[in-house]
Amino acid sequence: xxxxxxxxxxxxxxxxxxxxxxxxxxxxxxxxxxxxxxxxxxxxxxxxxxxxxxxxxxxxxxxxxxxxxxxxxxxxxxxxxxxxxxxxxxxxxxxxxxxxxxxxxxxxxxxxxxxxxxxxxxxxxxxxxxxxxxxxxxxxxxxxxxxxxxxxxxxxxxxxxxxxxxxxxxxxxxxxxxxxxxxxxxxxxxxxxxxxxxxxxxxxxxxxxxxxxxxxxxxxxxxxxxxxxxxxxxxxxxxxxxxxxxxxxxxxxxxxxxxxxxxxxxxxxxxxxxxxxxxxxxxxxxxxxxxxxxxxxxxxxxxxxx
Numbered sequence: 001x002x003x004x005x006x007x008x009x010x011x012x013x014x015x016x017x018x019x020x021x022x023x024x025x026x027x028x029x030x031x032x033x034x035x036x037x038x039x040x041x042x043x044x045x046x047x048x049x050x051x052x053x054x055x056x057x058x059x060x061x062x063x064x065x066x067x068x069x070x071x072x073x074x075x076x077x078x079x080x081x082x083x084x085x086x087x088x089x090x091x092x093x094x095x096x097x098x099x100x101x102x103x104x105x106x107x108x109x110x111x112x113x114x115x116x117x118x119x120x121x122x123x124x125x126x127x128x129x130x131x132x133x134x135x136x137x138x139x140x141x142x143x144x145x146x147x148x149x150x151x152x153x154x155x156x157x158x159x160x161x162x163x164x165x166x167x168x169x170x171x172x173x174x175x176x177x178x179x180x181x182x183x184x185x186x187x188x189x190x191x192x193x194x195x196x197x198x199x200x201x202x203x204x205x206x207x208x209x210x211x212x213x214x215x216x217x218x219x220x221x222x223x224x225x226x227x228x229x230x231x232x233x234x235x236x237x238x239x240x241x242x243x244x245x246x247x248x249x250x251x252x253x254x255x256x257x258x259x260x261x262x263x264x265x266x267x268x269x270x271x272x273x274x275x276x277x278x279x280x281x282x283x284x285x286x287x288x289x290x291x292x293x294x295x296x297x298x299x300x301x302x303x304x305x306x
């Protein structure tokens with residue numbers, strides 16, 4: 001999904017000696033991330049593009065193969081790792097079968113969905129995936145990526161990777177509005193969603209707009225029986241990397257306060273991508289100790305039941 005020459009695509013030294021893709025070597029992962037960071041538990045998100053295969057049977061077979069590979073080559077070899085189940089979202093029934101096959105495996109804590117989908121994720125088309133995830137106590141992880149044929153922007157195709165990359169935040173906002181408006185959390189009250197690698201600084205203004213307009217239009221979505229921001233606070237979490245840093249750190253702290261909950265943000269490194277220079281830069285601002293611990297440890301512990 002990332003141009004090989006783009007500076008953010010991989011941190012220096014992430015390409016293994018064998019010449020494989022960055023982040024594809026377990027020993028490098030241990031040395032560059034798990035050991036050096038003192039990681040207790042890390043969740044893998046394998047961005048293999050089974051969601052982009054138009055042959056649904058082939059996509060389902062590849063998803064099964066990828067998940068079995070994750071078990072054999074990663075989870076069985078490193079007890080600090082957990083993983084996300086890769087599913088063929090183009091066929092939700094097949095995706096739900098794959099969740100059912102692996103949902104009770106202790107190494108899987110999440111179902112991986114890419115943010116760029118054929119239709120908004122709140123649509124009932126996708127509900128079999130959510131039913132299976134809720135039944136097995138798994139989080140739905142919506143990750144940057146995907147390319148279903150729809151433009152990334154509401155007004156057509158951009159010309160440059162820069163435009164595509166910046167516009168991903170719009171895709172995350174659209175999916176979040178869809179999940180709430182279509183009643184996914186009313187239908188599946190125990191479902192939890194993590195938005196991964198989509199930023200978070202856009203969230204306060206989205207919730208303000210969402211709440212304001214819901215008050216005038218809630219008659220068409222009677223299942224949304226309280227403020228959308230309250231539903232988001234209960235069901236949705238967001239990872240911190242990559243973070244959109246304003247020049248003034250105080251502004252970023254204000255944005256984090258405007259989210260209105262200390263339980264929403266999850267620590268992430270986005271390894272092997274390169275979104276900060278040194279370990280001490282991973283948290284973009286100096287945080288109060290309680291909030292820092294929640295972001296580093298407790299929020300993920302609560303979300304994934306670790």
